[in-house]
Amino acid sequence: MIEKIEGNYPKAEMGIKRLYLHGVKLHCKCPKCKNLVIHNMSEDSLYYPDMNKPIEIYFYCQKCENEWNEKIILKVGVETLLEEDPEIQKLVKEAFFK
């Protein structure tokens, strides 16, 4: 059993040219006209994204043609598998016991 993880959110290099995050959508109101703009991360990929560092996301409002950036962070870390967590248990079963 792992008792401790040291440095579990490190500077990470993944070398991924295009990262698609399926099911992730960023809902943001246009700062100018308050129109809701949705950035769909399963369609707009991130290009060689940095991990555990702020990343700028480009937004464009079709209503008033405003452009702006918002910051997000991709966290890549190491965690132990908690046996009591049913979500994690499901993922482990799917991965190893097909």
Ligand SMILES: [Zn+2]
């Ligand atoms: Zn707008």
